[in-house]
Amino acid sequence: MQTLEDLFPGATGKLQVARIILRYGMPELARIRRDEPLDRALVDRLLACKREMAGGAS
Amino acid sequence: MTRRLAALAAKPHGRHVRAGEPHVFHCNHYNHWLQSTLLLSPQLPMRDVIVDAAEEVVHHALTVAAAELGIVGQPDAIARVAEDLFAELGFGRVDLSGIASGGGSARFSASHYGQCLVFPAGGKFDEPQTLFDRGFTTAAAAAMHGLPAGSFASEHVACFSIGDDHGEVRVERASTPRPIASSPGEGRASHDVTPPPPYADTAVDEGAILSALAGLSFAGNEEGLVPRFGVILTHHFANFYDRISNELVRRMSEKGLREPAELLLLDAGRRCGFHTFGGIMSSAEWDAVVAPQLRMNADWVHGMVAVVNALGWGVWRVTELSDRKIVVRMYDDYESRGHLGAYGKADGPICYLAQGGVESIMNLVFVGEIAKRPALDEALYDRTIDADGAFRAVQTKCMAAGDPYTEVVAER
Numbered sequence: 001m002q003t004l005e006d007l008f009p010g011a012t013g014k015l016q017v018a019r020i021i022l023r024y025g026m027p028e029l030a031r032i033r034r035d036e037p038l039d040r041a042l043v044d045r046l047l048a049c050k051r052e053m054a055g056g057a058s
Numbered sequence: 059m060t061r062r063l064a065a066l067a068a069k070p071h072g073r074h075v076r077a078g079e080p081h082v083f084h085c086n087h088y089n090h091w092l093q094s095t096l097l098l099s100p101q102l103p104m105r106d107v108i109v110d111a112a113e114e115v116v117h118h119a120l121t122v123a124a125a126e127l128g129i130v131g132q133p134d135a136i137a138r139v140a141e142d143l144f145a146e147l148g149f150g151r152v153d154l155s156g157i158a159s160g161g162g163s164a165r166f167s168a169s170h171y172g173q174c175l176v177f178p179a180g181g182k183f184d185e186p187q188t189l190f191d192r193g194f195t196t197a198a199a200a201a202m203h204g205l206p207a208g209s210f211a212s213e214h215v216a217c218f219s220i221g222d223d224h225g226e227v228r229v230e231r232a233s234t235p236r237p238i239a240s241s242p243g244e245g246r247a248s249h250d251v252t253p254p255p256p257y258a259d260t261a262v263d264e265g266a267i268l269s270a271l272a273g274l275s276f277a278g279n280e281e282g283l284v285p286r287f288g289v290i291l292t293h294h295f296a297n298f299y300d301r302i303s304n305e306l307v308r309r310m311s312e313k314g315l316r317e318p319a320e321l322l323l324l325d326a327g328r329r330c331g332f333h334t335f336g337g338i339m340s341s342a343e344w345d346a347v348v349a350p351q352l353r354m355n356a357d358w359v360h361g362m363v364a365v366v367n368a369l370g371w372g373v374w375r376v377t378e379l380s381d382r383k384i385v386v387r388m389y390d391d392y393e394s395r396g397h398l399g400a401y402g403k404a405d406g407p408i409c410y411l412a413q414g415g416v417e418s419i420m421n422l423v424f425v426g427e428i429a430k431r432p433a434l435d436e437a438l439y440d441r442t443i444d445a446d447g448a449f450r451a452v453q454t455k456c457m458a459a460g461d462p463y464t465e466v467v468a469e470r
Contacts, residue, residue, distance in 0.1 A: 014321065015321065030318055
């Protein structure tokens with residue numbers, strides 16, 4: 001099982017999560033502990049968000 | 059190049075005020091990261107907030123300037139002053155001659171928001187980034203014709219940031235003015251406190267640095283841009299930054315998301331510090347003015363803080379410094395003054411730029427080893443905040459929340 005810390009490590013990772021919360025309207029992420037196991041569907045969604053946000057300026 | 063402008067006043071505690079509006083220096087990196095943070099959420103109408111914040115401060119400034127210069131009721135003269143102000147502050151070049159009392163178009167041959175945000179963003183944008191330019195145009199149109207702020211609606215016709223070869227904003231007289239907040243002007247302080255003298259145990263002479271910087275021009279060039287220190291500066295409206303930052307926090311707090319909003323505002327401040335301070339500490343101006351005074355790493359911090367005190371941000375004083383910790387007190391910081399003026403007393407710390415700025419100075423000096431002139435790129439930025447020995451800043455006092463000064467502590 002993966003955690004937020006696995007997907008978004010370190011201080012830069014915390015910033016990425018904050019951006020995803022605002023960009024994709026996912027306030028539930030703010031209540032998930034960094035070391036809490038995530039379900040598969042959420043992991044897939046977060047990885048898709050990460051890929052999209054790495055796409056550059058908008 | 060002569061521009062007709064209201065006088066720029068040097069106010070106590072390093073504040074710069076022109077036509078009733080306080081000004082602070084910020085670069086294209088901060089302007090990009092702050093704006094991109096505000097525009098992250100499609101659910102929040104932050105594009106309108108940015109346009110209206112620009113209109114709030116510019117309308118106030120032009121109204122005061124028109125009175126000061128004796129041109130009230132003279133639309134063409136006010137338009138020329140507005141064009142000169144836009145260029146002087148580093149926002150670019152605008153031609154307002156196409157605007158009449160019923161509306162028209164402003165054409166931009168250069169634009170900070172249109173052309174200079176693409177560098178930190180890494181490329182063109184999908185949506186126009188010249189929201190400030192839109193607000194500037196609606197404010198100018200209203201001020202030219204003696205109308206209240208909010209009297210004109212606006213839309214982008216062209217924008218450099220999406221690949222056009224110029225900028226254009228069309229404005230049209232609204233049937234009913236939309237409400238625009240009143241500028242808090244100079245804002246206010248919570249206490250009448252005199253800053254202590256600069257840190258004594260250093261070879262850095264802050265007074266000499268401030269005198270040397272006062273001899274440099276930071277006015278917009280022929281294009282109305284201010285390329286300095288490897289970044290592109292604006293002498294921006296402090297109340298604009300305060301309004302848009304506080305509105306983001308207020309709106310996100312209503313959704314229970316204050317913490318991520320504050321984290322991202324702090325990061326915008328950190329990026330400002332990384333690029334602007336990093337650029338300053340790598341510049342020819344630094345080499346000429348500050349570098350001869352530097353004996354040890356700590357002096358780099360004191361030298362940078364001395365330069366900060368020329369930016370219009372208030373007075374920064376280092377009260378404790380080691381290679382593991384810094385304590386900086388800020389007197390009359392612009393974030394607090396703006397909050398107190400516009401919103402009243404804050405319920406907690408609100409100085410996000412200050413926190414990010416202090417953290418970035420320490421990370422640049424002690425983690426990024428700025429003395430060795432590293433490239434100020436994204437890889438170094440990530441390294442300076444992810445490193446095991448990276449500094450983390452906490453705001454321990456806030457003038458906006460009732461303390462006599464603002465205090466930021468950064469430790470590792």
